[in-house]
Amino acid sequence: MTALSVNLNKIAVLRNSRGGGEPDVLAAGVACLDAGAHGLTVHPRPDARHIRSDDVYALGALCTARGVEFNVEGNPFAPPRAGYPGLLALCDAVRPAQVTLVPDDDGQLTSDHGFDFDRDGESLRPLIAAFKALGCRVSVFVDVGDPDVAQAAELGANRVELYTGPYAEAFAAGDADAVLRLAAATARTAQAAGLQVNAGHDLNQANLGRFLADVPDVREVSIGHALIGEALYAGLAATVRAYRHIVDSVS
Ligand SMILES: CC(=O)[C@@H](O)[C@H](O)COP(=O)(O)O
Numbered sequence: 001m002t003a004l005s006v007n008l009n010k011i012a013v014l015r016n017s018r019g020g021g022e023p024d025v026l027a028a029g030v031a032c033l034d035a036g037a038h039g040l041t042v043h044p045r046p047d048a049r050h051i052r053s054d055d056v057y058a059l060g061a062l063c064t065a066r067g068v069e070f071n072v073e074g075n076p077f078a079p080p081r082a083g084y085p086g087l088l089a090l091c092d093a094v095r096p097a098q099v100t101l102v103p104d105d106d107g108q109l110t111s112d113h114g115f116d117f118d119r120d121g122e123s124l125r126p127l128i129a130a131f132k133a134l135g136c137r138v139s140v141f142v143d144v145g146d147p148d149v150a151q152a153a154e155l156g157a158n159r160v161e162l163y164t165g166p167y168a169e170a171f172a173a174g175d176a177d178a179v180l181r182l183a184a185a186t187a188r189t190a191q192a193a194g195l196q197v198n199a200g201h202d203l204n205q206a207n208l209g210r211f212l213a214d215v216p217d218v219r220e221v222s223i224g225h226a227l228i229g230e231a232l233y234a235g236l237a238a239t240v241r242a243y244r245h246i247v248d249s250v251s
């Protein structure tokens with residue numbers, strides 16, 4: 001079975017654009033879980049441009065109360081700063097079921113590559129151990145086709161998350177066969193090394209089914225950007241009708 005974890009970053013983007021509390025990230029999390037999402041994902045960034053530490057605490061408590069998986073993503077090497085205590089400290093406070101380590105540079109627009117284990121492996125090893133000591137399952141972000149993907153197991157990780165951005169791009173161009181073959185091979189290599197496989201980035205209703213059909217035993221997909229955009233389209237008509245009802249009933 002593949003679990004669906006909804007990434008709430010984009011709800012926080014909208015909220016932060018005005019200050020205040022709307023749309024409410026916690027209420028959005030409740031709505032996703034009520035609709036059947038298996039869990040929630042956030043990717044708090046050091047610049048706090050969307051998910052903030054207070055969101056992580058509130059959503060962590062929600063997931064604990066609902067008995068569902070909370071997945072916190074982030075760069076384990078990013079140092080603490082005002083408003084961001086660092087990924088390890090956040091996870092120490094919240095104890096999410098899963099932490100996904102992502103090698104994002106400071107200020108990066110969004111995640112766009114997996115780890116280079118030759119460069120980062122030995123620095124990752126003690127961090128993976130530290131997250132596991134907090135009781136978190138550890139997943140590491142990897143590129144499709146990474147020849148070193150099995151090293152994640154040797155470093156102590158439980159899972160890898162396949163970065164699906166290039167797949168989404170190829171799918172949109174009508175040319176996904178080669179990247180799907182590579183993704184399936186990468187998943188099999190990881191699984192043979194004892195790792196479970198997650199996937200995420202730019203997955204959407206159009207490209208998700210094909211990915212899951214072609215790549216074996218994907219345990220979890222985390223989806224945010226497209227899902228929130230699609231939710232706007234799905235909800236706009238009903239919302240406009242509701243406003244028309246108010247306007248029409250008093251004029
Ligand atoms: C790790 C990953 O795949 C990203 O998709 C990330 O979670 C999205 O982060 P932003 O919402 O900040 O682009």
Ligand SMILES: NCC(=O)COP(=O)(O)O
Pocket residue numbers: 007041073161199200201202203222223224225226227
């Ligand atoms: N790990 C990927 C994720 O959480 C969501 O990515 P996206 O759907 O916002 O691109």
